[in-house]
Amino acid sequence: MSDRTKSFRVGLIGCGRISDIYLKTLARFSQVKVVACASLDPAESRAKAEQHGIGRSCTPDEIFADPSIDCVLNLTIPAAHAEISRNALNAGKHVYSEKPFVMNRSDGRALLQLAKDKGLLIGNAPDTFFGGRWQTVRRLIDDGAIGAPTGVFAHVGTHGTERHNPNPDFYYQSGGGPLLDLGPYYLTAMVFCLGPVERVAGMARRTFDRRMIENGPRHGEWMDVEVDTHSLSLLQFTSGVIGSMTMSFDVWDSETPRFEIYGEDGTIGIPDPDPVHGANLFDGDVWLKTKDTSRWSHQPRPAGREHWQVAENLHGLNRDSRGVGLLDLALAVREGRQPRASGALAYHVFDVMDAIERAPRFGAYQTVESSCEVPAPLSVDFPGSGPQIEQELAHAR
Ligand SMILES: NC(=O)c1ccc[n+]([C@@H]2O[C@H](COP(=O)([O-])OP(=O)(O)OC[C@H]3O[C@@H](n4cnc5c(N)ncnc54)[C@H](O)[C@@H]3O)[C@@H](O)[C@H]2O)c1
Known part of the structure; x- marks a missing residue:
């Protein structure tokens, strides 16, 4: 064109x-x-x-x-x-x-x-990751605010989709589950900030074999659960950064929903107060604490028109x-x-998730090919x- x-x-x-x-x-x-x-x-x-x-x-x-x-x-x-x-x-x-x-x-x-x-x-x-939150995190890392990155941590604990989605079936069928549904947001943000992943380990369980739709016209209808609904993983990035990630549809509540990136000189904190609708949106707080500061400092997007606040400004209307x-x-x-x-980024993220899913069945560590x-x-x-x-x-x- x-x-x-x-x-x-x-x-x-x-x-x-x-x-x-x-x-x-x-x-x-x-x-x-x-x-x-x-x-x-x-x-x-x-x-x-x-x-x-x-x-x-x-x-x-x-x-x-x-x-x-x-x-x-x-x-x-x-x-x-x-x-x-x-x-x-x-x-x-x-x-x-x-x-x-x-x-x-x-x-x-x-x-x-x-x-x-x-x-x-x-x-x-x-x-x-086009949103102001992730563009800010990337800028902090690129600017050396936390020194060389060393680690990452992400935790999302929800109780699935059957209480707010009237047709939640596909979340519990092959291709669904918390890892494939929520993992792309977190892993894409990780790759954007820290580069590709080369090796993973994983464990998973399925707490409920059936779940009831609890909203809308199908309220009371039972669904079979075909996929694991509580996934833990360890991640090793090509850069040498290591991380851990929990994605769950089996957690009623948690005080840990957050995303953190650790560096030799500091930590970036990305709080996720609402695990269903928090970190998978475009905006939200970013906090920074370094070896030279005694308190966390909020990393607001300035009132100006910096390019990395683009999507956040746009979704000032609805956060999305x-x-x-x-x-x-x-x-x-x-x-x-x-x-x-x-597509190459999405394929890599899928490849990482596929390796996490393979790990419990085929061996503790799985290499990510892409x-x-x-x-x-x-x-x-x-x-x-x-x-x-x-x-x-x-x-x-
Ligand atoms: N709903 C959400 O909150 C949400 C959020 C982020 C991402 N997503 C993703 O967006 C996608 C769609 O989710 P949704 O909630 O809008 O689903 P949905 O069930 O509400 O809608 C799916 C649509 O796809 C159509 N469709 C299904 N199979 C088709 C086929 N073979 N050919 C043509 N059309 C077909 C259906 O007719 C329907 O219009 C999923 O991949 C989901 O993971 C959904």
Whole structure:
């Protein structure tokens, strides 16, 4: 797409719960336009088109067949991610998908190869590391605020999704579970801040074989649990940093939900007061304590228009800017580069999670075969930063 005035035309497949926030985010940017939407349920996609002013509600096949569509936004359930992404690439379209990237490594490798062969780009959620919180953490590390990083710790203890999601089945089926559902946010943030992971260990258990849906029209219905729901892991990064991570759907409450990065000279603390909706969003506190300070200091994003506060400013509206990763992919197509939230990054994160899942069954330590480029921090000319931000916020209001 060489014409800078032309919008990047997107066809949405998957019109469920998460699609609203994508559509709200993307509506703020003239560079991207969602022109069609589809799902398994035509009534659902018609309603979505009407709600968000999308010109056309159609079938997934009609999106694949439309030569004017540049990119498929794949917001289907995990079990459908690989097939929809493959069909999109085969139809000559770039693709941006929700997480997890795939459900097995061979699908992931095949998608990356297909995109390469066709000269197309793959982007993948999460894009939360575009947010002011993670851009701030990365800046602190790059600036040497904690010296050489040595360790990382992440803990998320929840009691799953059946109390707030009316259709929580897929979270307990193959492709779901706390590791594949929540792990991408934490591991992507870790790779963004600390680089790729090369070796892991893991342990897991499934506390309940059945769980009851406790909200919505299906209240009282039981679901079988096919996946482990309490996952512990040890991580060894290529840089020599070591870490531990707990992801659980079996914890009623905890005082430890937080993310910390340790360095030779200090610690960065990322408190996560609400484990379900905290660290997997774009904003939030960042704290710093070094060998030279006696107290934690808050690391606010200054009131100015620094580029690393972009997404936080944008989601001053609702704390969530899912979709900026797709905007970056559209810019990447134009600029001839890889997107920051790239398929290679998502594949590496999936590969790490797959190794954590293999560890209890096949041996204490598992080597992670893949690696990836570490995404660059946001640049000053990213849409939403600098002079553009007032205009975009005004448009959003
Ligand atoms: N709901 C959340 O809070 C949340 C948050 C972050 C990420 N996600 C991720 O977003 C994705 C979607 O989640 P959701 O909560 O919106 O799910 P959902 O069940 O509400 O919606 C899924 C949509 O995908 C469509 N779909 C499913 N299989 C399809 C297929 N084969 N072809 C075409 N369309 C198909 C369905 O018709 C539906 O429109 C998942 O990967 C999930 O992990 C969800």
